[in-house]
Amino acid sequence: MIIMVRTADNRVIHADTDLVLTDTGLKCPGWVDHNYHIGNAILISDVKLPEFWAGGVWSYVDGVWAIADQARYDEIVAQFNVEKQAKIAVNLELLWQAAHDYEYASINGMAIGLLVIGVLQSKPKAMTIKQWSNDIWTLYYQHKLLLTEHLDSTLNDFSSVGNMPYSIPELMAEVLV
DSSP states (O other): OEEEEETTTTEEEEEESSOEEOSSOEEETTEEETTOOTTTEEEEOSOOOOTTOOTTTEEEETTEEEESOHHHHHHHHHHHHHHHHHHHHHHHHHHHHHHHHHHHTTSOTHHHHHHHHHHHTTOHHHHHHHHHHHHHHHHHHHHHHHTTTOTTOOOOOOGGGOSOSSOHHHHHHHHTO
16 A cells, blocks of 8 residues: 655555655645655655544554544444444344354244144254254354454355254154153
């Protein structure tokens, strides 16, 4: 990344990969800023931008970033946190729905009642299906913890749990004996 630093106060105003500073202005494909030129600004190449980058918020001196506008920086961080929390909420809803749908695709309606009866009677197939369901929700809670760290990750895949171990007719045969 190339940054343009205003020499009067070391504030970084622009950052892009194709900045060119001339005596008439700062140029980048698609735009020109005539407020900055070789008389009042410098370009520095191969710079890694800080988190919460915004033009005019940061200064850069001798390879060190510093916040130059604390109020604007605080606004940017607050907005980021609001957006992050909103994204987490949406992803949590999607994650729950994916777990529910994965389970519901195999067992629903009357079969849930059969499963409950079979579990209360400690029937082996019913207990195995109960464990399969528990595995789905254990994975759900593991993924839920990861959502705050991996906002862009797709954690809605429950196929690693496998298919329900017995069919509904097999469960019926076991429970309704």
